[in-house]
Amino acid sequence: MAAPADGNGKDPAVTAAVVVLWLLLALFVVYPLAMLFARMLTDHGTFTFAGIATVLTDRHQIRAFWNSLWLGLLVGVIGTAFGFLFAFTAARGKLPRRVLGILDASVLLPLVSPPFTTAIAMIFSFGPRGLITYDLLGMKGVTVYGLTSTLFSEVLTYFPIAYLTLRPILAAIDSNIEGMALSLGASRWRVFRTVTLPLAVPGLANAFLLLFAASLADFATPLILAGNNFPVLPTQAYLQITGMFDLRGGAALSFVLLVPALAVFLLQRYWVSRRFYVTITGKGAGQTPFDSVSAGARTVLVGACVAVALVIVYFYALLLYASLVVALGANHAFTLQHYRVIFTEGLKAIRDTLIIAGLAMPLGGLYGILLGYLVTKKTFFGRRTMELVSMVNYALPGTIVGIAYLIAFNDPPLELTGTALIIVACYIFRYGPTGIRATVALLQQIDRSLEEASQGLGAGSGTTFRRITLPLILPAFFAGLGVVFIRSMTAISATIFLVSISWTLITVKILENITELSLGPAAAFSVLVVAIVFVVIAAIGRLLRVFRAPGAMPMTSLLGG
Amino acid sequence: MTDKTIGVAVDGVSKRYAHRVKGEIYAARNVVLDVRPGEFLTLLGPSGCGKTTTLRMIAGFEIPDEGRILFGGNDVTGLPANRRNIGFVFQNYALFPHLSVFENVAYGLRVRGQAQAAIARDVGEVLALVGLGGYEQQFSGQLSGGEQQRVALARAIVIRPRVLLFDEPLSNLDAKLRVQMRQEIRDLQRRLAITTVYVTHDQEEAMAVSDRIAVMNEGSVVQEGSAEDLYHRPATEFVARFVGRVNLVPGRIAEVAGRGGRVAALGSVLGVRLLPAGVAAGDRVRLVLRPEAIAFADPGSDPAAPAATVTARTFLGEKVEYVVDCGGESLQVVGYNAGAAFVAGAAVALVVADDVVTVLPESA
Numbered sequence: 001m002a003a004p005a006d007g008n009g010k011d012p013a014v015t016a017a018v019v020v021l022w023l024l025l026a027l028f029v030v031y032p033l034a035m036l037f038a039r040m041l042t043d044h045g046t047f048t049f050a051g052i053a054t055v056l057t058d059r060h061q062i063r064a065f066w067n068s069l070w071l072g073l074l075v076g077v078i079g080t081a082f083g084f085l086f087a088f089t090a091a092r093g094k095l096p097r098r099v100l101g102i103l104d105a106s107v108l109l110p111l112v113s114p115p116f117t118t119a120i121a122m123i124f125s126f127g128p129r130g131l132i133t134y135d136l137l138g139m140k141g142v143t144v145y146g147l148t149s150t151l152f153s154e155v156l157t158y159f160p161i162a163y164l165t166l167r168p169i170l171a172a173i174d175s176n177i178e179g180m181a182l183s184l185g186a187s188r189w190r191v192f193r194t195v196t197l198p199l200a201v202p203g204l205a206n207a208f209l210l211l212f213a214a215s216l217a218d219f220a221t222p223l224i225l226a227g228n229n230f231p232v233l234p235t236q237a238y239l240q241i242t243g244m245f246d247l248r249g250g251a252a253l254s255f256v257l258l259v260p261a262l263a264v265f266l267l268q269r270y271w272v273s274r275r276f277y278v279t280i281t282g283k284g285a286g287q288t289p290f291d292s293v294s295a296g297a298r299t300v301l302v303g304a305c306v307a308v309a310l311v312i313v314y315f316y317a318l319l320l321y322a323s324l325v326v327a328l329g330a331n332h333a334f335t336l337q338h339y340r341v342i343f344t345e346g347l348k349a350i351r352d353t354l355i356i357a358g359l360a361m362p363l364g365g366l367y368g369i370l371l372g373y374l375v376t377k378k379t380f381f382g383r384r385t386m387e388l389v390s391m392v393n394y395a396l397p398g399t400i401v402g403i404a405y406l407i408a409f410n411d412p413p414l415e416l417t418g419t420a421l422i423i424v425a426c427y428i429f430r431y432g433p434t435g436i437r438a439t440v441a442l443l444q445q446i447d448r449s450l451e452e453a454s455q456g457l458g459a460g461s462g463t464t465f466r467r468i469t470l471p472l473i474l475p476a477f478f479a480g481l482g483v484v485f486i487r488s489m490t491a492i493s494a495t496i497f498l499v500s501i502s503w504t505l506i507t508v509k510i511l512e513n514i515t516e517l518s519l520g521p522a523a524a525f526s527v528l529v530v531a532i533v534f535v536v537i538a539a540i541g542r543l544l545r546v547f548r549a550p551g552a553m554p555m556t557s558l559l560g561g
Numbered sequence: 562m563t564d565k566t567i568g569v570a571v572d573g574v575s576k577r578y579a580h581r582v583k584g585e586i587y588a589a590r591n592v593v594l595d596v597r598p599g600e601f602l603t604l605l606g607p608s609g610c611g612k613t614t615t616l617r618m619i620a621g622f623e624i625p626d627e628g629r630i631l632f633g634g635n636d637v638t639g640l641p642a643n644r645r646n647i648g649f650v651f652q653n654y655a656l657f658p659h660l661s662v663f664e665n666v667a668y669g670l671r672v673r674g675q676a677q678a679a680i681a682r683d684v685g686e687v688l689a690l691v692g693l694g695g696y697e698q699q700f701s702g703q704l705s706g707g708e709q710q711r712v713a714l715a716r717a718i719v720i721r722p723r724v725l726l727f728d729e730p731l732s733n734l735d736a737k738l739r740v741q742m743r744q745e746i747r748d749l750q751r752r753l754a755i756t757t758v759y760v761t762h763d764q765e766e767a768m769a770v771s772d773r774i775a776v777m778n779e780g781s782v783v784q785e786g787s788a789e790d791l792y793h794r795p796a797t798e799f800v801a802r803f804v805g806r807v808n809l810v811p812g813r814i815a816e817v818a819g820r821g822g823r824v825a826a827l828g829s830v831l832g833v834r835l836l837p838a839g840v841a842a843g844d845r846v847r848l849v850l851r852p853e854a855i856a857f858a859d860p861g862s863d864p865a866a867p868a869a870t871v872t873a874r875t876f877l878g879e880k881v882e883y884v885v886d887c888g889g890e891s892l893q894v895v896g897y898n899a900g901a902a903f904v905a906g907a908a909v910a911l912v913v914a915d916d917v918v919t920v921l922p923e924s925a
């Protein structure tokens with residue numbers, strides 16, 4: 001690892017690291033995207049707009065485009081509202097720690113689950129033989145597929161992002177400001193409207209954009225729930241490729257998706273998030289000396305949060321139940337049959353996934369901390385560009401990345417499809433950026449005088465890096481590691497294009513199971529993934545506590561953006 | 562690692578930084594300092610005058626663009642900080658947040674590869690010395706500002722540095738603690754006899770701790786000397802104004818007699834013991850009159866004394882501050898006996914002894 005702490009780039013170790021990183025970024029970020037564009041704009045070697053024109057004139061695809069935006073908008077608005085409800089209740093509701101902990105845990109569930117989890121639970125509840133629609137309400141022939149259920153499922157899945165974004169912001173708004181307004185005679189509601197809400201606006205905008213992007217990129221939920229009458233772009237691109245073997249059409253579709261995704265990302269990163277960093281200065285107010293919420297309002301708020309949390313808990317309980325009975329909705333006899341299936345027929349997928357996640361985890365963690373360290377602490381040519389390029393695969397919807405990899409690595413000289421390497425690389429460059437951001441954030445908090453103090457005490461630059469800098473950014477390493485692992489266990493949108501007979505993934509198996517209507521094994525797989533992920537999160541939480549570094553951010557906050 | 566006390570010489574050192582508007586600025590310009598072995602030298606000056614830059618060059622955190630740094634006569638200009646054997650106390654303390662108090666202090670010893678037993682002994686001793694025995698297992702987040710300061714100090718001295726460097730170490734403490742800590746730093750430095758360079762912009766602090774003070778302005782050292790030298794014999798208007806409160810009164814040389822003479826000022830003629838070299842009768846000068854150097858007498862008691870009117874009087878317990886008007890010139894005066902007679906509006910005669918006046922040439 002690059003050691004010296006002086007700002008020049010002439011150190012051979014730094015130079016070597018920079019060169020290697022650039023080569024990797026060129027290979028796994030720039031090259032695939034370039035190939036995607038090339039495929040979209042050429043036909044047997046000649047330049048043509050035909051591919052993109054076909055998409056842009058196809059009414060079905062145009063509808064998919066608008067559907068995607070519409071769904072993203074709705075998910076953004078409703079999810080932000082839910083997130084605000086939870087964040088406000090958590091920050092101002094004076095809840096006992098334990099209640100808060102339970103709320104947090106239930107909200108965390110969707111964030112660490114494989115993508116189809118709520119979708120499966122939706123089918124179990126509201127499908128033709130759904131527990132609620134059929135058994136409870138006695139409705140026949142209902143269809144669960146369409147905008148409503150996609151929206152419902154995506155809101156439940158993604159609103160925790162808004163919660164995690166808004167909670168620190170609301171907590172940072174000094175409640176003395178609210179108290180001040182109260183003491184001036186304003187009613188609580190008025191204070192909320194004229195003080196709290198306006199102060200939270202940049203945060204709300206940020207949360208909205210994050211949710212919009214998440215929904216835009218979501219591939220799994222609409223694939224299961226949207227049905228034929230509500231096509232959206234990521235699923236269309238997937239079907240174009242897997243159903244019609246039309247790579248160029250898929251590429252063109254993903255390009256159409258790329259435009260709004262990139263716009264939202266740039267808006268979020270360079271405008272909104274910058275704004276609220278200057279608005280909220282770090283003086284953590286912490287306590288709430290004034291009752292900004294009346295007793296009645298508080299009851300309503302807490303009630304609403306509990307209701308939402310209960311829905312989530314119900315969904316997961318249902319999933320667990322479904323994994324333990326013969327056939328939910330038909331035969332509720334207890335059985336371990338589904339687990340037997342996943343540990344025999346599904347064993348390969350489990351093994352493959354664990355191997356891939358196990359490989360991607362340390363490599364992705366290392367990549368994050370190394371790149372984050374270099375771009376923050378070293379000066380070298382193209383430093384800003386490197387940081388930006390490293391964010392690309394993370395910012396783009398997985399579908400685009402997957403298709404780009406498929407196109408780039410399908411043929412010699414870089415024929416990697418069918419290997420584990422391509423999946424591992426995809427995960428490293430798609431989820432490693434979380435570690436980069438965490439490293440950069442931590443390093444920016446570390447005053448340069450710490451490294452100088454070490455140097456002044458006689459430590460060389462290698463010792464200083466090892467004994468001072470590294471321990472201080474270790475939390476970012478663990479966080480980066482954790483996120484790469486969790487995403488490697490739960491992602492599907494990019495890697496569904498990259499799996500093969502030799503290497504497959506649990507999430508892909510779940511999808512297969514659902515399409516074959518064997519929902520029991522799908523539920524069992526989901527339960528297994530959630531369990532593994534929870535164990536890993538707990539382990540990382542422990543590690544963070546052991547290394548009790550300052551400014552260690554909670555793991556969960558990283559899952560947000 | 563030798564315990565022999567050494568001196569530090571800063572020999573014509575300059576440091577330039579790129580500046581977005583001005584292109585390039587001199588943060589330090591031809592700085593010359595000679596710190597004697599065991600001496601406590603303070604760099605005093607306003608914000609941005611280059612104190613920190615100079616100190617960091619002595620430490621080895623910055624490399625000078627010109628000039629040399631000598632430790633005990635050896636050129637260390639190109640030597641990185643970790644090979645200079647210095648103790649540096651930062652303004653923000655820079656305690657390692659992931660290490661306990663013990664490990665913070667032990668850090669320099671561990672880097673030097675000392676045995677565990679020796680480390681435990683030395684750290685224990687030095688923590689006791691700064692009054693932090695029993696704090697070994699605390700972390701910096703659990704300490705008060707003053708305690709953090711002591712840890713930073715302990716960490717710097719435990720390695721027995723040849724030179725101790727402080728960059729505004731007390732600026733984050735409250736006024737009372739500042740006074741107490743500066744005394745402790747001074748005592749410790751005396752006891753250990755480590756050559757010390759201390760940076761501050763607080764003239765009172767500088768006077769309280771230093772053997773010698775170097776006043777800096779705009780990157781250069783403008784005057785060097787003991788606190789008394791600087792206070793009583795400032796070489797420039799800048800030093801006169803920066804060190805203590807001052808009345809600067811325009812005057813004209815009336816007579817040169819030996820090294821002293823007489824100066825026409827305040828509508829009168831004042832005797833002066835020491836005139837700047839090279840002035841002649843008729844030259845314009847400025848008189849440096851400290852507020853406590855002016856005394857009041859009853860008007861008319863000495864017809865030659867400048868006459869003035871008291872315009873304001875503030876009783877401050879141990880002393881009384883006055884503002885007087887002397888022929889259109891407004892002067893500050895401090896009196897230590899609360900002469901009840903001198904109320905606002907009273908007419909007074911000003912008494913200025915001939916040995917308390919410093920005369921500056923027009924250009925200084």
Ligand SMILES: Nc1ncnc2c1ncn2[C@@H]1O[C@H](COP(=O)(O)OP(=O)(O)OP(=O)(O)O)[C@@H](O)[C@H]1O
Nearest residue numbers: 578579587588607608609610611612613614615762
């Ligand atoms: N790394 C740097 N790059 C550019 N300019 C710098 C740098 N460090 C210092 N300067 C400039 O050099 C000048 C002297 O700075 P220095 O930090 O030495 O001042 P100082 O006397 O310590 O002031 P203060 O009392 O405010 O700490 C200032 O004008 C400052 O802006």
Ligand SMILES: [Mg+2]
Nearest residue numbers: 612613614728
């Ligand atoms: Mg300074």
